[in-house]
Amino acid sequence: MTANLLEYDLEGLAAFCAKLGEKRFRATQLFRWIHQKGARDFSQMSDLAKSLRDKLAGSAHISGLPIISQHESADGTIKWLFDVGDGNAVEAVFIPEDDRGTLCVSSQAGCAVGCRFCSTGHQGFSRNLTTGEIVAQLWFAEHFL
Template sequence: MNPSPRTNLLNLDGDGLGRFVAGLDQKPFRAKQLMHWIHQRGVADVSQMSDLAKSFRLQLEQIAEIQALPVLSDQTASDGTRKWLLDVGDSNAVEMFFIPEEDRGTLCISSQAGCAVNCRFCSTGK
């Protein structure tokens, strides 16, 4: 018998994390702690989340993971623009761009493989 797949915590928003920790009989503030560790501190190793109870960390290590999409390519243009090609599975990929500007930056994220916008610099729609 195959073990149950682990829950990727990156696939859960705040409400989803709340439901997830409630299903583990944890208090609601644990979801906020997880959000902070994952999205503000960028920590992907549950064992490093020092303000979580050790028993909760051990439980999470058994049933959860924090796994970003695999990066197929990472390119930087001479103007500092960065382009990433991300593997979304089933032989599909999407692109993401960061375009730096003097006082801010713009992040463009393709939301689907096969995007119909067909920007000339993006291969997602091709």
């Protein structure tokens, strides 16, 4: 089983790199490629040594969440429904404004509150999302928009 690098913050990436015998600065490089440039494949990471890219390919992956659906309203609001496994889906919503935008992400699969406007609330509470599942929503929206 390989590690999904979206599950790690910078410190987690540093620990992961240390397990591979790599120096700490490699974690910063990985973090930039994943979160600033939106890289999904280690072969894109041109400033990493080929030997490191090969190590990463054998021990890690960068995987967002599968998209079930995407809907855009007339005002530009975009709703994405993501599959988080076990029959659960979560919603992320981007709400554009004149000078900024707001991104709402899910932190739980299902919700006990049951707001009528939110598809996540209609499921009932199932579980808390992992760090990677939360980050994957942001990561997708950031590189989609």
